[in-house]
Amino acid sequence: MTPSLVIENARTEAGEIVSLILDNDRIAAIGPNATAGIGPAVPHFDAAGGLLCPPFVDGHVHLDKTLIGLPFIPHIPGDTVAKRIEAEKSLLRTVALPVQARGGALLERLAAYGTLSVRSHVDIDTDIGLKGLEAVLSLKQSHGHLVDIQTVAFPQSGVLRNPGTAALLDAAIAAGADLVGGLDPAGIDNDVTGHLDAIFAVAGKYGVGLDIHLHDGGALGAFELRQIADRTAALGLEGKVVVSHAFCLGALEDVDFGHTAAALARSGVAIMTSAPGPVPMPPVKRLVAAGVRLFCANDNIRDAWSPFGNGDMLERVGILCDRQDFRSDADLAAAFRLATHAPAEILGRPVGPLQAGSLADFVILPAVSLAEAVAVRPLDRTVFRRGVIIARGGQLVA
Numbered sequence: 380m381t382p383s384l385v386i387e388n389a390r391t392e393a394g395e396i397v398s399l400i401l402d403n404d405r406i407a408a409i410g411p412n413a414t415a416g417i418g419p420a421v422p423h424f425d426a427a428g429g430l431l432c433p434p435f436v437d438g439h440v441h442l443d444k445t446l447i448g449l450p451f452i453p454h455i456p457g458d459t460v461a462k463r464i465e466a467e468k469s470l471l472r473t474v475a476l477p478v479q480a481r482g483g484a485l486l487e488r489l490a491a492y493g494t495l496s497v498r499s500h501v502d503i504d505t506d507i508g509l510k511g512l513e514a515v516l517s518l519k520q521s522h523g524h525l526v527d528i529q530t531v532a533f534p535q536s537g538v539l540r541n542p543g544t545a546a547l548l549d550a551a552i553a554a555g556a557d558l559v560g561g562l563d564p565a566g567i568d569n570d571v572t573g574h575l576d577a578i579f580a581v582a583g584k585y586g587v588g589l590d591i592h593l594h595d596g597g598a599l600g601a602f603e604l605r606q607i608a609d610r611t612a613a614l615g616l617e618g619k620v621v622v623s624h625a626f627c628l629g630a631l632e633d634v635d636f637g638h639t640a641a642a643l644a645r646s647g648v649a650i651m652t653s654a655p656g657p658v659p660m661p662p663v664k665r666l667v668a669a670g671v672r673l674f675c676a677n678d679n680i681r682d683a684w685s686p687f688g689n690g691d692m693l694e695r696v697g698i699l700c701d702r703q704d705f706r707s708d709a710d711l712a713a714a715f716r717l718a719t720h721a722p723a724e725i726l727g728r729p730v731g732p733l734q735a736g737s738l739a740d741f742v743i744l745p746a747v748s749l750a751e752a753v754a755v756r757p758l759d760r761t762v763f764r765r766g767v768i769i770a771r772g773g774q775l776v777a
């Protein structure tokens with residue numbers, strides 16, 4: 380083995396100063412004296428005591444919706460999900476850049492901040508058909524050297540209220556989408572059983588997972604969560620189903636919360652939260668204590684749903700900490716893992732400590748602990764992908 384790069388003075392999460400030897404896309408050795416005897420002919424990188432972290436995983440984005448790459452477009456208000464769906468459709472018909480350009484620009488931004496894996500929902504409806512999916516799938520070719528991309532066939536306009544969508548979801552999986560999506564079985568389709576029958580039928584046919592947007596609140600949302608959990612277990616899809624948002628979990632009576640959390644834990648249904656604005660939010664510690672897997676993600680980044688977001692997962696983790704009143708080092712470190720280890724496990728990405736044999740995918744940032752990284756959110760970070768520096772200081776390198 381001829382080392383491709385030596386990294387000195389990196390700090391582990393435990394505070395130990397270590398060196399690393401990279402063998403192209405893998406870590407060949409890591410430890411306090413790992414580089415002893417390596418000659419000066421091998422390229423060296425001085426981490427200057429920076430913290431060595433796993434890369435971020437953004438487990439919920441919308442590459443087809445983002446307006447990044449365009450001049451700032453003022454937000455179009457809409458006070459219901461249905462109104463916002465219509466506003467978005469009319470806006471996206473007018474924008475000058477195609478999905479490949481906007482989604483590609485967002486992927487470049489995510490990679491520059493250290494996010495190396497994403498799950499993107501992609502709108503599937505009877506207007507757009509599979510065109511958005513085909514565009515996002517093309518980003519795997521054009522941008523796969525920066526970010527690994529999973530796709531969810533997302534029925535943004537509903538399934539039953541937009542007849543023909545169920546067949547399109549089936550066609551989307553056949554065409555290469557990784558998971559089946561869903562959207563508010565009650566709030567959008569007004570038919571919990573019919574909506575879940577349709578999307579679970581496609582998932583069962585192909586043996587793929589599901590990732591379902593659920594904004595329905597209160598006891599109704601909790602009922603839907605338990606229905607999703609029951610169907611997940613019945614189809615043997617434990618560990619392959621995510622419910623995104625699940626605001627209802629933040630507004631339930633204790634008994635209803637307990638039953639619902641237990642059902643999610645039993646069926647391995649995970650919860651994604653973006654720590655959103657003035658709506659109830661899933662209580663992170665209570666859910667984790669109940670055995671529910673949970674992760675955080677950005678969701679809408681500069682699109683028709685939200686004018687906000689820069690794509691930086693450290694910013695998202697900070698927002699989550701604010702909303703959950705996390706202040707201690709232990710809480711901040713746990714929140715950091717909601718943007719790294721937890722979504723990596725749920726998306727099937729490499730999980731676990733950086734060690735000999737691991738992929739050389741990591742971020743080095745100027746902090747002495749995960750808590751400091753979350754508190755300070757430094758932009759000055761160096762992103763390694765497959766053993767190569769792809770970004771420094773929040774900018775991709777040439």
Ligand SMILES: [Zn+2]
Nearest residue numbers: 500592678679
């Ligand atoms: Zn979403």
